[in-house]
Amino acid sequence: MTTVQMRSAPADRTAVGELARSAAEHREHGERHGTLHPLVWAALEQSVLPRVALPAHCGGLEWPVQQILDAVRQVALADPAAGWVAAIHAPAGAFLARLDPDTARTLAGRSPVIAGSSMPAGTVVPHGDRVRLSGRWPLVTGAPAMTLAALAAPHTIDQGTVTRWWLVPREDLEVEEDWDALGLRGSASHTVVTCATSVPVAHSIALTDPPRTDTPLFRYPLYGLMAGCIAAVAQATAERALSAFATLAEGTRTRHTSGTLAQQGHVQGAFARASGRVSAAVALLETATARAWAAALEGEVPPGERALLRSACCQMAEAAEHACRDLFDAAGSAAIHRANGLESCWRDAVVISRHALVADRGRQLAGAFELTSTAAKDL
Structure with a gap:
């Protein structure tokens, strides 16, 4: 195992x-x-984000995890679709810590x-010390910017079949521009x-293998880091929804009651419930992040600590979806106008909560440990 001294995280965050x-x-461009x-x-x-989890021996920065999550959240507060792209590209540098330096x-x-x-x-067909890789991989977020793709495919060896991620340069791939989803519209999560x-x-990894670089960032659970970045986008989306709702409620008058939405008891209750949940x-x-x-x-x-972390990431995604949906419902007909920003938060939160890292699989892994002390490799 290679031991590399961790670089200090930059004090300023101008690039982010x-x-x-x-x-x-330019958020509207992504929507359209x-x-x-x-x-x-x-x-x-040009930003630092693609390098924040890259090993230092590859020119990476190896930021502390909380700083990575804060940076992703900062971008997602500006535009959840851009934040989603950042949430994928930022932790992916850690993949290279599992390769020969x-x-x-x-x-x-x-x-x-x-x-x-x-x-x-x-599909993978062995060919000496190489393989022939073929297939179509959907939902590759940020495809227009990628220089390298990590694509999962089964690999059969003497010990059985395992899923490995094959690192393929952009020039060896075709991108089908087929992203057309309810939310996170600008993320360009195309098929490659x-x-x-x-x-x-040698250009493949198993994410459950131990890293070859012994620094804190790579001791941190890789699945927890990736799920944490997804959760950071969910948090930002919920915070956007709370802000948009407060502005909308203050200036919107209802037809059959006196006063603004903000003065209605049931609306106040809905806002408090959503805010408390988030x-x-x-x-x-x-x-959970601090403890891990x-x-x-x-x-x-x-x-x-791994189980608590995965559970917390799932909880954040679920809380964001529920909060955005409840606020959308509480705003009534005023919520349907795109200019208010509330409907896009609901759409984005729905899509975020469907990601495998923060959906049922993540909860199941956490629950399995809590009930049976079974710690899966992808916990």
Whole structure:
């Protein structure tokens, strides 16, 4: 195992702030065209986000986890679709910590932007120390910006069949621009295709394998890091909804009652319920993240902390969806207008909550440990 000294995280966050400002300015472009504005893609590629979880020996920054989550949330507050892209690209650099350092440096290149698909949709045909990889992988978020794709596919070896992620350069892939979803419209989560592409076996990883780089960031659970970034987008979306609702309620008068929405008792109750639900989920997420990071600073993160972390990420996604839906309902007919921003929060939150990392699988893994002390490798 290679031990690498962790670099200090940059004190200023100018690059992330510039990305957030660009994302906010061009948010409507994503809503209308299903992809971020070219200026936002450029800002993402030029920002620090693709390097925050990249190993230091690949030119990465190895930020503390909470700083990574805060950066993703900052972008998502500006535009959840851009935040979703950041949530995928930011933690993906950690994949390279599971490769031989020389191989990782070669694959990373000068400015890596890593995307991927966890659906084992491809086929692998062994060919010496290489394989021929073929398949169609849907939902590759941020495909327009990627330089490297991590694509899941089963690999049969003497010990049986395991799912490995195959790292394929962008030039060896075709992108089918087929993203057309309810929410997170600008994230360009397209399908990527490859046919009998030759990939060295050494360019593949199993996410459940231990990292080859022994620093706190890579001791932190990889699945927990990825789920945490998804949860950060959910948090930002819920906070956007609360803000949009407060503005809407203050200025909207109802037809059959006196006063504004903000003065109606049932509306006040709905807002308090949504706000409390989100605050509780945020508190749990912050606690679970801090405990897991503290453990990673000392050594291995215990299964109990991993389970709490996954549970907290799932809770955040669920709380955001419920809050956005309840606020949308409480606003009545005033919520249907796109200019209010409330309906887009509801759409985005619904899509966020369907991601596998924060949906049923994540809860099941946490519950399995809590009930049976069974710690799955992908906990």
